[in-house]
Amino acid sequence: MDKPVNQGAWLLVLPVLLIVAFSAILPLMTVVNYSVQDTFGNNQFFWNGIGWYQELLDPSTDLGGRFFDALWRNLLFSLLILLIEVPLGIAVALSMPRHGWRVAATLVVLALPLLIPWNVVGTIWQIFAREDIGLLGWAVNRLGIPYNYTADPLSAWVTIVAMDVWHWTSLVALLCYAGLRSIPDAFYQAARIDGASRWAIFRNIQLPKMHRVLLIAVLLRFMDSFMIYTEPFVVTGGGPGNSTTFVSIDLVKLALGQFDLGKAAALSIVYNLIILAVCWVFYTVMTRMDAQRN
Amino acid sequence: MARIDLQSLAHSYTPNPKGDDDYALKPMTHVWEQGGAYALLGPSGCGKTTLLNIISGLLTPSEGRVLFDGRDVTALPTEARNIAQVFQFPVVYDTMTVYENLAFPLRNRGLRGAPLDARVREIAALLDLTADLNRRGRNLTADAKQKISLGRGLVRPDVAAILFDEPLTVIDPHLKWELRSKLKALHRALDLTMIYVTHDQTEALTFADTVVVMHDGRVVQMGRPQELFERPAHVFVGHFIGSPGMNVLPAEVSGRAARVGGHLIPLRRGYPALDGGAKIEIGVRPEFATLAPAGAGGVPVRVRRLDDLGRTRIARVELSGLPMAATVPEDLTLAGDEASLLLDPAMVHVYADGTLVEGEAA
Amino acid sequence: MGLVLDKVSRHVGGHAHIENVSLTLERGSLNVLLGPTLSGKTSLMRLMAGLDTPSAGRILVDGVDVTGRHVRERSVAMVYQQFINYPSLSVYENIASPLRVARRPKDEIDRKVREAARLLKLDPYLQRTPQQLSGGQQQRTAIARALVKEAQLVLLDEPLANLDYKLREELREELPKIFAATGAVFVYATTEPAEALLLRGNTATLWEGRLAQFGRTPDVYRRPANLTSARVFSDPPLNTMRVHKRGLQIVLATGEHGPARGVLAELPDDDYTIGFRADHLHLERPHADAVALRGVVAVSEITGSESFVHIDLPRTDGGQFGGGADRWVAVTRGVLEVEPGERIECFIDPRRLFVFGHDGRLAAAPPLVMAA
Missing domain, CATH: 2.40.50.140 (Nucleic acid-binding proteins)
Known part of the structure; x- marks a missing residue:
């Protein structure tokens, strides 16, 4: 069936297309171009084919080893913060007030960490956790627990995980809170009349209603944490040793520290593809789960 | 089993109520019998939902007591009272099947195994839900969902009273008939006290044995549907019940006749002692005011409009310039706008300042 | 002339929301769409308004084909079941809003707002905000706003469903008079047969996206063309x-x-x-x-x-x-x-x-x- 289509609408999309073209597509093409070449400086480039990719994906090479180590660190980090932030965010949302002036007050307090620029968050924690002048580091050491994030990998991990939890749990909590707010009072009243326990209410009313926003929260937090750069860079700089060197940090070292533009380009492409693939898997699993529930 | 006593019950949402206006519910004392079907009927803001919430325990009254079978439950929370409630919008646990929904209140009370299964199936059969037992709650129609909400109340063997808060709001008209007759049948079968809150007179009158009409935080009349219809105790009841409502006309009443704009209307009862200072009105329902051809006796009126309501026809007429509604018999054809209005003297009531005056019987 | 739907269908994801509906609605007429939930009343209104495009068929206004034209380019006003008003504006400004958008002169706005307010008995409340009004008054405000727009097509989607029974009765009685005063095509959706009878005008009975019958309301009631139409137009059920x-x-x-x-x-x-x-x-x-x-x-x-x-x-x-x-x-x-x-x-x-x-x-x- 042919029907008249308003062609003028394309004009409205044009600015976005242009911006995306200049900000994303053109740089991406440049990176693809770099990733298949080698250079020794002087703006001289040599064709290298898929050489960088082969090296990158082979763990026995120097480059591949670095890449896979960083990748596992990334995955571990994402897993840890999801395991902490999601339940914690739900708990915070559940304990938030539903009526009165406290609602506004709680929302403001929760939103505060989200408003702080990432490098400032890094700086705050870098100082906060120092064993000599930082309140946290000093206090922990005084309690008899050895803690020094500049020397001990475990301390470093604890610091950056704690920092991320402090920074982003609010986001999960706010999303969950929005989901909880959409539940009419009648549901809680009915559940009370049905004699439902606190857990039964959570399991049968609150969790199903939060389901959608939780999926979004997990997706956002996964992508964000998988691409983390600024905060650990400011706090630990990837150390001690390489213990907190994530893929993004390694990428910067490679590109700006060693000027290995070809390797860095190949790494960033693979990194990008991994994120896209994981997001796609997440998305399809989520939508399929949603479809099944219906 | 529950007989519900409301003793000097009142509620105010403001902490220190001064005058009458501060009370959402003005002091009242009533007894609602075990096994009765009651309807709380009134416009929004009349206090009917406040009263319902006090009975269900969602709200603690600021004054007075609520007794269930003589036991003071005023301070008890909802879950400690043996009541169930059906809300305006169906509450169904989306992730559970219909079976699990019905089993939920029983599981919460520790029932398991065969007794649980038997009870769930019994209630499902009662509500015609047997075929849907394995379906998920969220895929059902609004009327099925409302049946599940009701079923979760009925399934508990300890339930003494079921409260309904405008339960048919989201139901289509033709299904309303079905659900309403289902409710009626359940009430007969189960010996439960049922309290039904609504603003819809048809729902209230058809459901309840006793209709409690509320206005401005007060109970203005409590009675059988027939009483409310035939002898409204207050002009508000006359107006609120009936569609269109009762005709109320300013009148001078002396002895067994009322004078409205120069016309004499005979009354069945005598009213010798009417308060001189009060505003005197007569009230007659359109159903008891019948139109006849001009010159057929009765009071002459001018016909302004005819409404064909399908089952009946209602004429909008003017009696000495006062607007009234009257019934048009099926076989009557009117010529011109002149007509005669026949009033049933037994159904013409006298009101002083809005309240029914009893009068002396013939 | 007026609004003509010519063999209009709308299919969404393999489901027929509207199937082959043809209707001619005259200017100055009140047309009731009667049918249960999901019978296609809202879908049909969205097509009339231009909020949706039909999958097949044509829509004509005064003989001009407007099938693909967007709602902004049509002269349409709509009233919904929910009371939709601007919460921060006074009743006066709420009613005036479509005229302000159209940049009409001040004195004309004032005249029209006061006229509509008088018609809908809102004159005493012009300076209040919607939250200070009862449900009935809020819906009157929404109807007044639809009227001042002087649109060629006014769509009312179960406008009284959220009101108390008695308020409904009152508005039902007034609406036909108010509608008669303008020259627009009025379309009114309801699930209740009694409402259709009270509003008079024309009635279209709908069932599962199909038009069962269309004609003068008393004729449709007393001469149902088919079993479906008779069922839809009976309460208690046929x-x-x-x-x-x-x-x-x-x-x-x-x-x-x-x-x-x-x-x-x-x-x-x-x-x-x-x-x-x-x-x-x-x-x-x-x-x-x-x-x-x-x-x-x-x-x-x-x-x-x-x-x-x-x-x-x-x-x-x-x-x-x-x-x-x-x-x-x-x-x-x-x-x-x-x-x-x-x-x-x-x-x-x-x-x-x-x-x-x-x-x-x-x-x-x-x-x-x-x-x-």
């Missing part, structure tokens, strides 16, 4: 029963036989469905020709002015009619006390039946005795 006509005999699903009188007399031998409304199922013999049936009272409902008796009629002739029972509703004036389970005799008047053929079309109907 009483129906399958019957066989064999010569001068009529066989009912309950097993009763009787002479084929009334509207059935002239029909050829065949299987039919008879249908009649609750007020034509009598509990006392209306006249000698009436057919008596025996049933069991399922429920009785007494409103004080009327009694509704629900009667189950078992189908005795299981082989021919497929067992089970038909549930009928009778309405009588006054109070009638009957107990559930009680056996009861009821009467149908062969002169007041609608008879529908295999295809559901009206085969015979009583003469239109009542003047509308």
Whole structure:
């Protein structure tokens, strides 16, 4: 069936297309171009084919080893913060007030960490956790627990995980809170009349209603944490040793520290593809789960 | 089993109520019998939902007591009272099947195994839900969902009273008939006290044995549907019940006749002692005011409009310039706008300042 | 002219929301879309407004094809079931908002707002905000805003559904007068047959996305073109029963036989469905020709002015009619006390039946005795 289509609408999309073209597509093409070449400086480039990719994906090479180590660190980090932030965010949302002036007050307090620029968050924690002048580091050491994030990998991990939890749990909590707010009072009243326990209410009313926003929260937090750069860079700089060197940090070292533009380009492409693939898997699993529930 | 006593019950949402206006519910004392079907009927803001919430325990009254079978439950929370409630919008646990929904209140009370299964199936059969037992709650129609909400109340063997808060709001008209007759049948079968809150007179009158009409935080009349219809105790009841409502006309009443704009209307009862200072009105329902051809006796009126309501026809007429509604018999054809209005003297009531005056019987 | 829908369909993801609907709505007319939830009332309104584009068919306004044209380019006003007003604006500014958008001169805005406010009895509340109004007044504000826009097409989607029963009654009575004062095409969706009757005008009965019938409201009520239209336009539900006509005999699903009188007399031998409304199922013999049936009272409902008796009629002739029972509703004036389970005799008047053929079309109907 042919029907008249308003062609003028394309004009409205044009600015976005242009911006995306200049900000994303053109740089991406440049990176693809770099990733298949080698250079020794002087703006001289040599064709290298898929050489960088082969090296990158082979763990026995120097480059591949670095890449896979960083990748596992990334995955571990994402897993840890999801395991902490999601339940914690739900708990915070559940304990938030539903009526009165406290609602506004709680929302403001929760939103505060989200408003702080990432490098400032890094700086705050870098100082906060120092064993000599930082309140946290000093206090922990005084309690008899050895803690020094500049020397001990475990301390470093604890610091950056704690920092991320402090920074982003609010986001999960706010999303969950929005989901909880959409539940009419009648549901809680009915559940009370049905004699439902606190857990039964959570399991049968609150969790199903939060389901959608939780999926979004997990997706956002996964992508964000998988691409983390600024905060650990400011706090630990990837150390001690390489213990907190994530893929993004390694990428910067490679590109700006060693000027290995070809390797860095190949790494960033693979990194990008991994994120896209994981997001796609997440998305399809989520939508399929949603479809099944219906 | 529950007989519900409301003793000097009142509620105010403001902490220190001064005058009458501060009370959402003005002091009242009533007894609602075990096994009765009651309807709380009134416009929004009349206090009917406040009263319902006090009975269900969602709200603690600021004054007075609520007794269930003589036991003071005023301070008890909802879950400690043996009541169930059906809300305006169906509450169904989306992730559970219909079976699990019905089993939920029983599981919460520790029932398991065969007794649980038997009870769930019994209630499902009662509500015609047997075929849907394995379906998920969220895929059902609004009327099925409302049946599940009701079923979760009925399934508990300890339930003494079921409260309904405008339960048919989201139901289509033709299904309303079905659900309403289902409710009626359940009430007969189960010996439960049922309290039904609504603003819809048809729902209230058809459901309840006793209709409690509320206005401005007060109970203005409590009675059988027939009483409310035939002898409204207050002009508000006359107006609120009936569609269109009762005709109320300013009148001078002396002895067994009322004078409205120069016309004499005979009354069945005598009213010798009417308060001189009060505003005197007569009230007659359109159903008891019948139109006849001009010159057929009765009071002459001018016909302004005819409404064909399908089952009946209602004429909008003017009696000495006062607007009234009257019934048009099926076989009557009117010529011109002149007509005669026949009033049933037994159904013409006298009101002083809005309240029914009893009068002396013939 | 007015609004013409020409064989309009809308399919979404393989589902037909609207199927082949043709309607001609005149200027200055009030048209009721009557049908249960999901019968296509809202879908049809969205097509009329231009919020959705039909998958097939054309929409014409005053003879001009506007099928693909966006809602912004059409002259449409809409009132919804929810009371939709600007919460921070006064009633005056709420009503004035479409005129301000259209940059009309100040004195014209003032004149029109006050006129609409007077029509809808809002003059005392012009300076209040919507939250300070009752539900009825909020909806009046929304209707006033739709009126001042002076749109060619005004759509009202169950505008009274969220109001108290008595408020509904009041507005129902006023709306036809208010509509009559303008020259627009009014379309009013409702699920309630009584509302359609009170609003008069024209009625379109809808069922599962299809138009069952369209015509003057009393005509559609008294002469349903098909079984669907009769069902949609009956509250209490339409009483129906399958019957066989064999010569001068009529066989009912309950097993009763009787002479084929009334509207059935002239029909050829065949299987039919008879249908009649609750007020034509009598509990006392209306006249000698009436057919008596025996049933069991399922429920009785007494409103004080009327009694509704629900009667189950078992189908005795299981082989021919497929067992089970038909549930009928009778309405009588006054109070009638009957107990559930009680056996009861009821009467149908062969002169007041609608008879529908295999295809559901009206085969015979009583003469239109009542003047509308």
